Amino acid sequence: xxxxxxxxxxxxxxxxxxxxxxxxxxxxxxxxxxxxxxxxxxxxxxxxxxxxxxxxxxxxxxxxx
Numbered sequence: 001x002x003x004x005x006x007x008x009x010x011x012x013x014x015x016x017x018x019x020x021x022x023x024x025x026x027x028x029x030x031x032x033x034x035x036x037x038x039x040x041x042x043x044x045x046x047x048x049x050x051x052x053x054x055x056x057x058x059x060x061x062x063x064x065x
Contacts, residue, residue, distance in 0.1 A: 034057055040052055040053045
């Protein structure tokens with residue numbers, strides 16, 4: 001059973017609500033580093049562990065730019 005969590009952006013605690021943006025910055029920095037070093041990112045998508053190679057990260061970035 002999945003228990004829904006409240007949206008962290010609406011948290012009354014400024015540290016919790018600010019953590020969303022910190023996580024987004026960390027994600028971007030990890031992708032930048034993976035591209036620079038030609039390595040993969042390992043993450044979860046729909047609950048499955050997925051390895052995304054640098055070439056795919058570059059393709060995804062070009063599509064969103």
